[in-house]
Amino acid sequence: MLAVVPPPVTVRVPSKVNLHLSVGDVRDDGFHELTTIFQALSLTDEVTVAASEEPVVEVYGEGAKSVPTDGDNLAMRAVRALAAHVGREDEADKVRVVLRKGIPVAGGMAGGSADAAATLVGLSALWKLEIGREELSHVAATLGSDVPFALYGGTALGTGRGEELVPVLSRHQFHWVLAFDQRGLSTPKVYGELDRLRADGDPPRVGSHAPVVEALSSGDPRQLALLLGNDLQAAAVSLRPGLRRTLRAGVNAGALAGTVSGSGPTCAFVCESAESALEVAAELAGAGVCRTTRVAHGPVPGARVVGGEDAPRPTTPPQVHA
Ligand SMILES: C[C@@](CO)(OP(=O)(O)O)[C@H](O)COP(=O)(O)OP(=O)(O)OC[C@H]1O[C@@H](n2ccc(N)nc2=O)[C@H](O)[C@@H]1O
Numbered sequence: 001m002l003a004v005v006p007p008p009v010t011v012r013v014p015s016k017v018n019l020h021l022s023v024g025d026v027r028d029d030g031f032h033e034l035t036t037i038f039q040a041l042s043l044t045d046e047v048t049v050a051a052s053e054e055p056v057v058e059v060y061g062e063g064a065k066s067v068p069t070d071g072d073n074l075a076m077r078a079v080r081a082l083a084a085h086v087g088r089e090d091e092a093d094k095v096r097v098v099l100r101k102g103i104p105v106a107g108g109m110a111g112g113s114a115d116a117a118a119t120l121v122g123l124s125a126l127w128k129l130e131i132g133r134e135e136l137s138h139v140a141a142t143l144g145s146d147v148p149f150a151l152y153g154g155t156a157l158g159t160g161r162g163e164e165l166v167p168v169l170s171r172h173q174f175h176w177v178l179a180f181d182q183r184g185l186s187t188p189k190v191y192g193e194l195d196r197l198r199a200d201g202d203p204p205r206v207g208s209h210a211p212v213v214e215a216l217s218s219g220d221p222r223q224l225a226l227l228l229g230n231d232l233q234a235a236a237v238s239l240r241p242g243l244r245r246t247l248r249a250g251v252n253a254g255a256l257a258g259t260v261s262g263s264g265p266t267c268a269f270v271c272e273s274a275e276s277a278l279e280v281a282a283e284l285a286g287a288g289v290c291r292t293t294r295v296a297h298g299p300v301p302g303a304r305v306v307g308g309e310d311a312p313r314p315t316t317p318p319q320v321h322a
Pocket residue numbers: 018021030031032033034036107108109110111113143144145146147160161162187188191261262263264
């Protein structure tokens with residue numbers, strides 16, 4: 001008798017922006033203590049997980065050429081982690097993962113983390129595991145500090161190394177413009193640069209996150225705009241000085257305020273409305289300060305199944321690793 005092959009599962013997963021990112025001391029494990037407010041944005045990746053004879057990663061879309069297609073890919077690491085968690089290690093090699101990327105690679109928007117979270121959700125559905133988000137979130141945290149947030153989405157306060165989450169009430173859809181840079185920035189290098197800047201002097205630190213929580217509950221983008229803050233911004237700008245111009249150009253184009261997203265180099269601008277965001281994105285794209293721009297809104301939900309075999313077809317040639 002032929003074995004029944006389950007149909008592929010497709011999961012959509014959001015990017016994130018840090019509305020507030022306070023970086024504390026380095027811990028004994030090398031991670032920095034964080035207080036951050038994440039918001040999930042409608043700029044997404046789509047991940048299809050399917051049964052396969054051998055492990056395969058295919059990557060299409062934004063930045064596909066710089067994404068590893070071997071076992072180092074965060075999606076494949078997620079397959080191995082979940083397989084080990086449920087005692088199905090021998091099946092970890094029998095999964096094909098197709099990534100359709102919209103999130104810039106090494107852009108400070110947690111694209112790799114998003115793919116890992118989506119893979120956990122997709123593989124749970126493919127293997128029909130009875131496993132809740134909370135349990136998945138423990139597996140997620142072993143893969144990276146930002147991975148649990150991509151499972152939940154919405155708006156959340158993150159503490160610890162960013163993996164301990166509490167939801168934050170956000171009453172409004174906020175409208176964002178994202179300016180992608182020519183190249184990515186390495187997250188560990190940006191944290192290292194902040195340590196260097198702090199050893200040499202005393203770069204300004206963001207204040208308490210409490211006013212940001214209030215602004216989110218009021219739903220007023222003007223109030224939020226005054227409060228965006230990121231301790232990693234000075235380090236990202238130190239490594240990539242051109243970001244100063246990008247941040248200025250977004251505000252000159254009509255955004256309410258801009259911030260470097262996480263470790264950068266993507267700059268995120270909050271705007272008054274969806275219409276204003278479209279205008280800012282067009283003007284910024286023509287200003288010669290970034291590679292390209294996108295509009296997005298947030299908050300949006302975390303990783304969720306959107307389809308099976310009828311998922312959208314890729315539009316760019318794949319990088320395939322067997
Ligand atoms: C900076 C942030 C802000 O949300 O996002 P990105 O800009 O990368 O998207 C995160 O802290 C990135 O989280 P993530 O990308 O999951 O990092 P991980 O894989 O856990 O860690 C990569 C490296 O970043 C540094 N790291 C990360 C988190 C943290 N709290 N302290 C750290 O010092 C460490 O050097 C670590 O080895």
